[in-house]
Structure formats: C-alpha cells, structure tokens
Amino acid sequence: MKNLLPVCSAGSLPKPAWLAQxxxxxxPWKLEGEALVEGKQDALLLSLQDQLRAGVDIVSDGEQSRQHFVTTFIEHLSGVDFENRKTVRIxxxxxxxVPVVVDAVARTKSVFVDDARFLRKHTNQPIKWALPGPMTMIDTLxxxxxQSREKLAWEFAGILNQEAxxxxxxxxxxxxxDEPAFNVFFDEVNDWGIAALERAIEGLKCETAVHICYGYGIKANTDWKKTLGAEWRQYEAVFPKLQQSNIDLISLxxxxxxxxxxxxxLLRGKKVMVGAIDVANNAIETPEExxxxxRKALQFVDADKLYPCTNCGMAPLSRQIAxxxxAALSAGAQIVRDELGR
Structure with a gap:
C-alpha cells in the first residue's frame, strides 16, 4: 500500500433507505428480482463514493450485497435447509x-464474485472483501x-477457499x-480454528485478514461486554497462535x-487493523480522539504495519453518522501521518 497508515473500515456500511430499512x-431487502440486483449495484457505487469522499484508502463494497454477514453466504450453499429453522444460542x-445443515455442504456457484468484479471495474483503489470465517459460520446454524463442529468447519474452510x-x-x-467467534471459543480456536482459517486462505497470493471484534453495538453484545470486567483480555488467548499463522492482517x-x-x-510482525472508531454509539469521534x-497503538505496532480502521461494521448507524x-478516521490518520513525517 502506497500510503502510510492506510485507512479502511472493518466491514458493513449503512444501506440506503430504498434498499433496506x-x-x-x-x-430484509425492499426490492426483488432484477430490481434487487440493480439496487445492490447502485448501493455499492454510493457506498464507494461515500468511502472515497471520507478519505478511505482501502475500499470495500460496504457489504451492500450482504443482508447478514454469515447467512447471506450460507444461502448460496447446498445441503442447508432455510425453511425448517431451529433456535440456537449464538x-x-x-x-x-438459524438454518439447518441437513446434508453435505457444497458451493454450487460463486457468491460475491460478480459484485467484486463490479466494484473492481469502478475503482483503482485497493479493495478489501469480507467473508464469514469457518468458526463463526458453524456458530450461526x-x-x-x-454432528461435529470441527468437521463442519473444515468443510466450510474448503468452500471459503474456492470463493476466496x-x-x-x-x-x-x-x-x-470475520471471526467474532474467536473471542469466545478459545480452546477450539487454538485446537483447530486457526488451522481451519489457514485452510480457507490456502494458495492465495493476495493479502488475507481476520477480523475479531466484540460485536456490533446491539444489546446482546453490549450486555455481554458489561460482564467482562475492567479489562477485556480475550485477545490474549488467540493472538500468540495468530502471530504464528499465515494470516497477514489482524483486525481488532x-x-x-x-x-x-x-x-x-502479541502480534508483533503482523499488520494490524486498529479499531479507532466506536460503532456502538452515535457520537462522531474527533480526529484528535x-x-x-x-498513537497508543504505535507503541506496539510498527507504523508501516498499522491500518486505521473501525471497531466493527457500521450497518446499524445512519449514513450521515457513518x-x-x-471522515474522522481519515482525518485522525492524517494527523499521525504528519507527526511521523516530522
């Protein structure tokens, strides 16, 4: 990346009111059929313009084509029943x-590839694309x-590798x-979760990232955070093994x-996407914040490996606030760039 401290977002950005609530x-989508296909593309272009206007260096589709960060991917697979759902604890x-796995899972067609081609056609900026991680997928169905979390995770890892x-x-x-499950199931992460993630990136030449957050600003997540005490040290359980992995960037x-x-x-040597924007409230950070x-993060990660980012996706916020x-993220990054330049 040409820019020092290249700015990116963790994932989702708000959708326009004519596409979804x-x-x-x-x-749910407000459009269907061909109108939905066209509507998603229009929303993607709007999202791209919003990002460029705000000074984002590494752009994404803003997840305009994903309704849900996991199930939208699973909807395109065979072997999963979406009609007869079951309730599980996420x-x-x-x-x-959630949907039910009733047979061997398989990817019969690409999921986001057409959208990615469409975005590539409309920008020369570096593009980051988000997929659900294997462990978070198995936790969402x-x-x-x-009848084995590990076996299903390995199946999903192979499917994700095809898409990637x-x-x-x-x-x-x-x-x-996206692996928010990495902040919860520590034993499984270290036993086979990171290995399954490495299966998902096998053979890729582009850069790879894993996003591990404490979740969107929904009540279930904010209530959970209140139980975590004065220090949230969940990352401590998984970062040492991630530091040894083949993943290029860690988003936190x-x-x-x-x-x-x-x-x-604990990630020394890796590129780190540092969440410098809180997505769980409507207050717009100042560039100085x-x-x-x-600046605090720079004590622990080299400047050429620091990527200013958001804590998580911003889908639940208004477009204006997002x-x-x-814009504050970009302006704050520029302040630090200027300081490093001096």
Missing amino acids: PETLWS RNRYDAS YDAHY KELEAAGVDIIQF ECHNSRVPMELIE VANTL SGKL
Whole structure:
C-alpha cells in the first residue's frame, strides 16, 4: 500500500433507505428480482463514493450485497435447509433462528464474485472483501448432518477457499474473514480454528485478514461486554497462535473498549487493523480522539504495519453518522501521518 497508515473500515456500511430499512441490523431487502440486483449495484457505487469522499484508502463494497454477514453466504450453499429453522444460542450470548445443515455442504456457484468484479471495474483503489470465517459460520446454524463442529468447519474452510480464489482472480487485494467467534471459543480456536482459517486462505497470493471484534453495538453484545470486567483480555488467548499463522492482517477493536493496548505486542510482525472508531454509539469521534488511539497503538505496532480502521461494521448507524465517523478516521490518520513525517 502506497500510503502510510492506510485507512479502511472493518466491514458493513449503512444501506440506503430504498434498499433496506435504515439503522436496522440484518434488515430484509425492499426490492426483488432484477430490481434487487440493480439496487445492490447502485448501493455499492454510493457506498464507494461515500468511502472515497471520507478519505478511505482501502475500499470495500460496504457489504451492500450482504443482508447478514454469515447467512447471506450460507444461502448460496447446498445441503442447508432455510425453511425448517431451529433456535440456537449464538456465541453463548443470544438466541437466534438459524438454518439447518441437513446434508453435505457444497458451493454450487460463486457468491460475491460478480459484485467484486463490479466494484473492481469502478475503482483503482485497493479493495478489501469480507467473508464469514469457518468458526463463526458453524456458530450461526444448526448441524443435523456432520454432528461435529470441527468437521463442519473444515468443510466450510474448503468452500471459503474456492470463493476466496475467485475473489482474488476478480481483483480483490485483501480478503478478510470475520471471526467474532474467536473471542469466545478459545480452546477450539487454538485446537483447530486457526488451522481451519489457514485452510480457507490456502494458495492465495493476495493479502488475507481476520477480523475479531466484540460485536456490533446491539444489546446482546453490549450486555455481554458489561460482564467482562475492567479489562477485556480475550485477545490474549488467540493472538500468540495468530502471530504464528499465515494470516497477514489482524483486525481488532480498540477505541472506547477495555482492551489493553499492549495486547497488540502479541502480534508483533503482523499488520494490524486498529479499531479507532466506536460503532456502538452515535457520537462522531474527533480526529484528535482517533489520532490518540493510533498513537497508543504505535507503541506496539510498527507504523508501516498499522491500518486505521473501525471497531466493527457500521450497518446499524445512519449514513450521515457513518460518513462522519469515516471522515474522522481519515482525518485522525492524517494527523499521525504528519507527526511521523516530522
């Protein structure tokens, strides 16, 4: 990346009101058929313009084509029943009605590749694309076929690898896997979760990232955070093994969280996407607040490996607030760039 401290977002950005209900997480589409295909592309271009206007260096589709960060991918696979759903506990935090794995899972067609080609056609900026990680996928459905979290995760890892290779061929520069489950199931992460993630990136030449956060600003997540005490040290359980992995970038939550900044030291040598924007409230950070978070992070990560980022996706926020937060992120990064230049 040409720019020092290249700015990016963790993932989702708000959708326009004509595509889905604003300020609502995982809102259903308002369009269907060809109108939906066209609507998603229009929203993607709007999202791209918003990012460029805000000064984002590494752009994404803003997840305009994903309704849900996991199930939208699973909807395209065979072997999963979406009609007869079951209720499961997600990340030991909240109950959700989820699809059921009833047979061997397989990817019969690409999921996001056409969208990625469309975005590539409209920008020369580096592109980052988000996919769900294997462990978070298995935590977001009911398995009536494999009866083994690990076995299903390995199946999903192979499927994700097929999609990732096609995204790379479509011109994506960074492929990110969303693994909030890595902050919960520590034994499994270290036993086979990181290994499954490495299976998902096998053979890729583009850069790869894993996004591990404490979740969107929904009540189930904010209530859970209240139980975590004065210091959130969950990252400590998984960072040492991630530091040894083949993943290039680690995306984590910092601003307004109780994550001790020195935990980043455990990733020394990796590129780190430092969450300097809080997505769980509507207050737009000042550039100086962003700069302050980045300065603290620079004690533990080299400047050429620090990527200013958001804590998580911003889908539940208004477009105006999300744009303001992205602009603050860029302005804060510029303050620190100027200081480093001196």
